[in-house]
Amino acid sequence: MDKNEHFYLGTISRKFSFKGEVVLQINPDLNTYPKHIKSVFVDLQQKRIPFFIETTKAHKKNSIRVKFEDVNSEVETEKLVKHDVYVLKSELDLNEEFGLKDLIGFTAYHKNEKPIGKIENLNTSTPQAIFEILSEKGSVLIPVNEDWILEIDEDNKAIYFELPDGLLDLND
Template sequence: MAKTEYFELGTLSKPHGIKGALHVYLDVDDPEEYEGLDAVFLQIGNEMVPYFISDLQIRSNLNLISFEGIESLDAAKDLVGIKLFLPISMLPKLKDHQFYYHEIVGYQVIDVNLGKLGTVKEVYSTGAQDVLVMTYQSKEVLIPLLDEIIPKVDKKNQIINSVLPDGLLEVYLDDEN
């Protein structure tokens, strides 16, 4: 499978103990949905490599994972910082008004006041908030993914309806910045 057929589940952050367990940061809304996993894919270089899980503990303040064949502190250290992935087919189903970020790449952004603006190139987190990235008048524009700014996503027609705050586009169009 190509990398585009996977979603990022989380990251291995540091070893735990001396028997190969690792702290795992799960970048998902509900980590408990993944408690019964048997395997994940780790991105090693450009390859997606399957790793079988021998133990996964989801806790409110700490998630621990152990893999078959990783049984020492040194072996665990080699995996620190590596991202975990699952096939997109394993994403939990969402309600009609909900969406995953990878789904809206390529959607047309239409503003209630300005009309067609551009196409979503990517979605990412700035740390403070999540934003969608599009090109408008040859400039890259970041639009916060907030309910007040993006009140509706029409999955059937691949349209993102927006209500941009006054001046948002001008910030990106001003050549002085």
């Protein structure tokens, strides 16, 4: 199956119960979790493995509790934690809108100055999504804040930020 047929739904942030439930941090690009979804794909060992959903329950803002069929213990759920979850695009009513996950691989700039580094990951397992950027000095973390984004240049794979004074110094 072609990975381009998939849409990033979220990341399993933690196990919830001893009966096989997990907490799914929902993709910040989605307004709500699409309740009609019956199956998803979990990125395990560089393969997307299908899982059928038994139940979903509201949890906290931007997250839900999910119980997968045939996942019935803490040991089984532990293997799923910190893995990305995808759904077939055909299952969703999506216009081909550009999302935050699409920024992975983009070069991040502060204003129009020299580059901060390349966006390596979008961490959505925290209450606020965070860009993880690999710079010359190491890892740089920048919270996702629309007010700080000046421009996204899809053609040149660049994102321009205007960051608060001292934010980049926190990462030193």
